[in-house]
Amino acid sequence: MPADTLAAMPKIRHEVPLELLRHKPELVAALLADTDIELPVDATATVTDSNLSTCEPPEFRADAVTLLHGTDGGKLAVITESQSDPPKPSKRRAWPAYVSVAQSQHDCDAVLVVIASSRATARACRRTIHTGHPGFDLAPIVIGPHNTPDPTNPAFAAIAPELTVLAAVTRALDLHEDATRRMVLDQLATLDPETRTTYTRFVQQAASHAVKKALEELMASPAYRDEFIDGFIDKGRAEGRAEGEVTGEAKMLIRILNARGFVVTDNLRARIQSCSNTKQLETWADRAMSADTIESVFDH
Template sequence: MTSPIPDDPVVTIADSDLSTCDPPKPKEYRADLSFLLASQDSRLVAIIEPQTAAPKPHKRRSWPAYVVNAHRTHHCDAHLLVIARRQQVARSCAKPIRLGHRGFTLAPHVIGPDNTPDPTDPALTAANPELAVLACLTGALDLDIVANQHLILGLIANLDEDRKRRYNSAIRDASSPQIRHSMEALMTTVYRDKFYEKIKAEGRAEGAAELLLDILREREFPVSSELRERAIHADEEQLHAWALRAIKATSIEEVFLD
């Protein structure tokens, strides 16, 4: 054993049910984003966690659970990748998480401003859109500079709709209100097309979905993965109706009654 046994310990029988429960209600472990990379010969899971500030102790204790649960679910190697907004945050996130069991120490992979690949590097042309988004998330690409706003929007504009929606959402979440306003102005002028008008509507719907889920959590209603997906993909009008029901409903079934 690598952890010392306490002197004169008081021994009690601990709960042997190690399910992901945190009384009095179940504990959810939801990473911000996960990717399954698979080929004919191998596969692995990458768990992505953006961090804008040094993680609190309870958050760091969740990271080993993410890796173990992903390993168990997908039956393959699992890696935790933390994307840090500032270098000080990157150093804090990179600290090993020691669980006490021999050899069981999680050392997160961390990408911060100092080790983000340069999205303008000609040798990385094929990955330029993804690297540019990553650089926005780490702050390596300063979006206070208008030229960089043009750079990222120009790279995203030619992608398929799903990637455009996902990348735009990620950049918005990592940006200040001033930057979001400036980029929206560019979207409606220089980079105007139907998709960017759609982004605004989807952004409102995403906010309404988060509000609904917050209300359900506050009411302590159990939300299954299926119901969560219904909320995420519903339109703004439907979400508003569900939210009004959720305030007074006595059960989760009443909220989603069709």
Template sequence: MVGSSHEALHRIFQKDPALLTRALQQVLHVPFPEPREIAALNVDLTEIEPVERRVDTLLRAETDDGTYLLVVESQGKADERKRGSWPYYLSYLYEKYRCEPVLIVITQNTATARWAARPIHLGFPGWDSLTVRPLVLGPDNVPVITDEHQAERDVPLAVLSAMTHGRGPKAAPILESLATALKTIDPDSAAVFVQFVDSCLADPQAKQMWRDLMTAIQYFWRHPLAEQVREEGREQGIEEGRIAAQRDMILRALECRAVPVPDDVRDRVNACEDPSQLDTWFQRAVHATSAADLFVEE
């Protein structure tokens, strides 16, 4: 028994599923493909068991043009499951908050960025019922900030640059400019940014260079990451280990910048026992264009 127009208007298609196909093709002139079979499914979409779904970061932005939900997803590699979960996130958030959701994907990988930027089309060819178009931040569009003055003008953007390009060939100058810029902001914020960058540096040489740069910044030692670095130092021994670490820092800084290190330079660095001299050489190493620059004033 049909009790309302609402019920009748959809139940007719349960009675004759093929009618829906004809309506699409003949009334709406939509090129829906001819089905081989149509079956009715359970109409109850209630999730009986709670399903845990979390976005990485969710921000609410009030603007003169309206309120928006900024959905930020960090993506390490292509994952076809996102074809279903991202549209779900956006639909759910719109239903819950009644604000327009905007999906933003951030990645360190160029191939992943290209994959994430592809629109997600749900529907049939020629007619999309739902289209999701992620905005993607990645190595191809996040600026490479190697100038310390530019880094100082926008430290968070410089941090994003280091996090995004930390595995690339320009990692060394990016990290150097950021290290200088961090000295211009409040220590607590700087310490948090230090951890963000450290967590994103996959290249061992770049990560070590970053930690070497941070050892000269006092606020760094208040951060939990510093305890790990200090523990590594204790394992090397006290004075002897510190001098050995200084020598290694100098040579690693040059190698990370792709500066050739002749044997005579390596021997001179390894023979030095003066911590203050080694510290001077390290300060020069992070800006050197040739190994000889270590001894330019001697």
């Protein structure tokens, strides 16, 4: 596997759970289903500002914050952190502050959920964080390969595609099994074309070379060709891309920029859509995953 692809993998694994949450905030309720956390009654979910800073430094910016609102007036703030590697000590020390500040900002209880993309990272994230104050220790709720919610559970039918992608990223699914690969494609086939294209590329990036090849062969089969030829396999390459056609890579780059909160101007959109260099588009997309400014994505 090329070195640049390997370098991009942690960024992609970090960003995928957050993109799933932005698309389906209800996902956080499923992640808390097997905990003792009391959720608001018949809760609806909304994504809120993830900046947990106060008016004074230091700055605390979580990966994602979702509010669950219950029909009974109950409310719960769910802080979600995505970890593709074990957290640094400074990150662990910040997590109790995230919970305390979110509780204060939203005037409700707050919990921390960490999504880990490997068993080693999950073990590191589960360690209790001792603050030094008696009785004030934080044990993060960790979702990883061992306990990612089952996407085939009927209780999670409304978010099954998102759980399917999440399970692929956390390696909770064995994609070496043909039946599992078919289950993944069946779930993704229910989505609108744009979302299906994005999600299948997430699965592609998380898969090994052997699994990726097996998935592509399955998508090219008669059972799945109609749904996936435009996304995972890229019909433009198979049949000859028309001049000026917006590629799948360009669409994904714009989607990532929007999800990160960057403003995509008309001039920048035209620059992206007119780029016919697939490798350049993929490089920009990799930078967009973690860039602090939109200028740093393109000014290299």
